[in-house]
Amino acid sequence: MAEGQNLAIANVILKDVYGDINEQINNATPALDGIKSTARNITQVGGLGVKFVAHVGRNTGIGARGEDEDLPEAGNQQYVSGETGLKSFYGSVRLTGQVMAQASQNYQTFADVTAEEIERIRDDIAKDQNRQVFGDGTGTLAKVATANTSAAATLTLDDVKYLHVGMRVDVLLASSLGDAVPTPAHTGGYLTINAINKTTKVVTFNRNLASSVTVGSAVVRSNSTGNSGTAIINNWKKEWTGFGAIVSDSTALHGIDPATTPLWAAHTKDISVSNVAQQITEADMIGMVTDIAADGDKPDVIWTDHGSWNGYWKALEEKRRYVNKVDLEGGNRGLGFATEFGDLPFKADFDAPTGKMWFINSKKLNLNTSRGWEWIDEDGSKWKQVPRRDAFIAYLRSYSEISTYRRNTHGVISGIAPGI
Numbered sequence: 001m002a003e004g005q006n007l008a009i010a011n012v013i014l015k016d017v018y019g020d021i022n023e024q025i026n027n028a029t030p031a032l033d034g035i036k037s038t039a040r041n042i043t044q045v046g047g048l049g050v051k052f053v054a055h056v057g058r059n060t061g062i063g064a065r066g067e068d069e070d071l072p073e074a075g076n077q078q079y080v081s082g083e084t085g086l087k088s089f090y091g092s093v094r095l096t097g098q099v100m101a102q103a104s105q106n107y108q109t110f111a112d113v114t115a116e117e118i119e120r121i122r123d124d125i126a127k128d129q130n131r132q133v134f135g136d137g138t139g140t141l142a143k144v145a146t147a148n149t150s151a152a153a154t155l156t157l158d159d160v161k162y163l164h165v166g167m168r169v170d171v172l173l174a175s176s177l178g179d180a181v182p183t184p185a186h187t188g189g190y191l192t193i194n195a196i197n198k199t200t201k202v203v204t205f206n207r208n209l210a211s212s213v214t215v216g217s218a219v220v221r222s223n224s225t226g227n228s229g230t231a232i233i234n235n236w237k238k239e240w241t242g243f244g245a246i247v248s249d250s251t252a253l254h255g256i257d258p259a260t261t262p263l264w265a266a267h268t269k270d271i272s273v274s275n276v277a278q279q280i281t282e283a284d285m286i287g288m289v290t291d292i293a294a295d296g297d298k299p300d301v302i303w304t305d306h307g308s309w310n311g312y313w314k315a316l317e318e319k320r321r322y323v324n325k326v327d328l329e330g331g332n333r334g335l336g337f338a339t340e341f342g343d344l345p346f347k348a349d350f351d352a353p354t355g356k357m358w359f360i361n362s363k364k365l366n367l368n369t370s371r372g373w374e375w376i377d378e379d380g381s382k383w384k385q386v387p388r389r390d391a392f393i394a395y396l397r398s399y400s401e402i403s404t405y406r407r408n409t410h411g412v413i414s415g416i417a418p419g420i
Contacts, residue, residue: 051088057079059077087401143218149211167192168190170219172185182236198384266410285337313419357416365404367400369399
């Protein structure tokens with residue numbers, strides 16, 4: 001009876017005391033806020049996902065004629081069909097039986113402990129999804145930059161900004177990334193990061209990897225080993241389809257290939273020279289906006305990392321020119337980049353990949369969802385007892401995906417050198 005009373009009080013605290021977890025998760029994440037504030041949110045989706053039509057060609061049934069000549073043959077607008085499913089996301093909070101017992105004995109103490117756990121998982125989920133906005137859907141956090149020729153517990157990576165000590169990850173061999181289930185470079189379940197050298201980008205794990213880990217092998221989030229205890233379950237190709245996949249001129253997206261449908265290509269430009277990053281110029285940025293506008297629309301925001309943002313400031317400083325600040329959707333403020341089409345908000349985000357500027361038309365993005373973040377409680381309780389343990393877990397879930405129905409209104413400039 002006491003345990004049932006504790007669970008009842010714990011459920012009330014999750015629902016009534018702490019409030020709307022979905023709304024809280026969506027706050028304080030700049031890129032995610034921008035999409036959620038301006039995108040066309042689709043909350044009703046079919047069992048097969050979201051289907052849409054994309055406009056990819058004009059009506060050719062127009063023309064000028066001389067007197068008594070044949071009129072133009074009839075034409076029509078050109079469309080292609082696209083489709084995308086939803087991705088599944090989860091989070092969990094675990095409390096011991098002793099903490100749970102405080103629900104009836106000391107309501108406020110239990111509420112404080114629960115609030116702390118919820119605040120942390122809320123911030124962690126929001127931070128991770130903000131990163132996914134800029135990702136390519138593969139879940140890659142970093143890639144191996146230097147091959148290992150012998151078994152070791154360290155790897156040199158190309159970037160460590162998305163990693164932290166204590167994080168659980170898998171390292172997937174580069175040669176297997178095209179397989180349905182890539183091969184990990186280790187055995188015995190996920191790896192745990194023990195140390196990170198941000199200067200050398202050397203990461204130390206809790207145990208040795210295989211004797212040969214090749215350049216290009218991918219590091220992805222992982223925190224379970226599967227039902228058998230040995231099968232590895234991770235985030236590979238299970239994350240949002242972010243800017244890294246949407247803003248491309250070569251890869252297929254939503255079942256539409258730009259190789260056969262050229263207007264389905266986003267605009268891309270690499271300003272590096274011989275793989276050496278270069279300082280961004282206003283001409284580069286204006287050129288990108290103009291190229292996108294030539295296809296019939298324009299971006300409404302520019303996202304970048306802080307190094308590239310500083311590079312833009314350096315370009316302005318050299319010309320002694322100043323720009324206005326503009327309001328962003330979602331309550332944020334940023335620089336206004338002046339173009340002939342009006343000022344564009346220009347915002348830096350810590351989760352944006354290094355050396356890139358994303359020119360995004362957020363009105364042509366969708367955040368598709370059938371369920372916002374919610375507690376799993378179909379059995380009547382948000383708290384589940386851990387088998388054979390005096391502990392309880394509450395699970396969060398969300399089914400969602402990012403998509404676009406007009407890909408050529410987005411662009412990216414890469415190869416940008418950071419400002420000093």
